[in-house]
Amino acid sequence: MGPLRLGTRRSKLAMSQSGKVADAVSQVTGRPVELVEITTYGDTTREHLAQIGGTGVFVTALRDALLRGEVDFAVHSLKDLPTTQPDDLVLAAVPRREDPRDALVARDGLRFTDLPDGARVGTGSPRRMAQLNAYARGHGMRIETVAIRGNVDTRIGYVRKGELDAVVLAAAGLSRIGRIDEVTDFLPVDTVLPAPGQGALAIECRAGHTAQDTALVAALAGLDDPFTRVAVTAERSLLASLEAGCSAPVGALADLLADGQIVKEMRLRGVVGTTDGSTLVQLSTTGPVPETHDQAMALGRELAAEMLAKGAAGLMGERAH
Numbered sequence: 001m002g003p004l005r006l007g008t009r010r011s012k013l014a015m016s017q018s019g020k021v022a023d024a025v026s027q028v029t030g031r032p033v034e035l036v037e038i039t040t041y042g043d044t045t046r047e048h049l050a051q052i053g054g055t056g057v058f059v060t061a062l063r064d065a066l067l068r069g070e071v072d073f074a075v076h077s078l079k080d081l082p083t084t085q086p087d088d089l090v091l092a093a094v095p096r097r098e099d100p101r102d103a104l105v106a107r108d109g110l111r112f113t114d115l116p117d118g119a120r121v122g123t124g125s126p127r128r129m130a131q132l133n134a135y136a137r138g139h140g141m142r143i144e145t146v147a148i149r150g151n152v153d154t155r156i157g158y159v160r161k162g163e164l165d166a167v168v169l170a171a172a173g174l175s176r177i178g179r180i181d182e183v184t185d186f187l188p189v190d191t192v193l194p195a196p197g198q199g200a201l202a203i204e205c206r207a208g209h210t211a212q213d214t215a216l217v218a219a220l221a222g223l224d225d226p227f228t229r230v231a232v233t234a235e236r237s238l239l240a241s242l243e244a245g246c247s248a249p250v251g252a253l254a255d256l257l258a259d260g261q262i263v264k265e266m267r268l269r270g271v272v273g274t275t276d277g278s279t280l281v282q283l284s285t286t287g288p289v290p291e292t293h294d295q296a297m298a299l300g301r302e303l304a305a306e307m308l309a310k311g312a313a314g315l316m317g318e319r320a321h
């Protein structure tokens, strides 16, 4: 048998996380893994993701390569993955999640709460804008959120060149490309809830039409982290039930509540808001740690129903598509 072919985007972030997954897959399968670089629509378009809708723009080309048999599995950032799973593909593994928080990279080592009056803060994410602006309004701060996009290096470049006072990025992405030292403040999740699935990766395969596919899915299961899987399932169920795309202003995070070493319950928090931060619907639910996929899905649906009852639908500009 030849090497396994791993389909990946070619950005520095994607190549770095795919390289790590390749090593882990080699370990569990005993086979060499070869990286196959694929350009996605999200990599070439110059449009703002909030405008093109975001849903699947980084994913579709990778999925097509999988379905055509050009690669054996694909590695995605889970937060970029649409909540609808195609029948012929399967999430073979969700490895243990890294730090899910958003992080600030600001000039002069500034923390978020120390930003000066009128500070310009760059982010392309309506979710980040909504929560940053809501915090500022509630704490007598005045900031201006500025829509930017581009890869991580480009975004940090706006601060280094003095065009912005700060940018907000996912801590996990910075860590994966070796730039975590540039973070000047980790934003508490009470201030900014991350995107559903942020900090987690997804390893996707064909759903076992051949004996080889089936064997690969079984081997990759060894890389799955069951708690991360349950947590991101609940978060993504919330997103799906709100009928929001991945560029909608929705944050969600599931975490465990423990008493010492003993895990007691899982908490799921969700937020949706207007980008100007004038209105946020933020709710949380706590219950037994889900033991099945269906239980995790139910938790997300229940919280979504409560958020919709509080007017969440009216706050999402962008609908599912």
Ligand SMILES: NCc1[nH]cc(CCC(=O)O)c1CC(=O)O
Pocket: 013, 077, 078, 079, 080, 168, 169, 170, 171, 172, 173, 174, 197, 198, 199, 200, 201
């Ligand atoms: N939308 C872009 C994207 N998709 C995944 C990550 C990296 C972090 C992660 O895996 O959640 C990033 C960059 C960012 O949001 O700063």
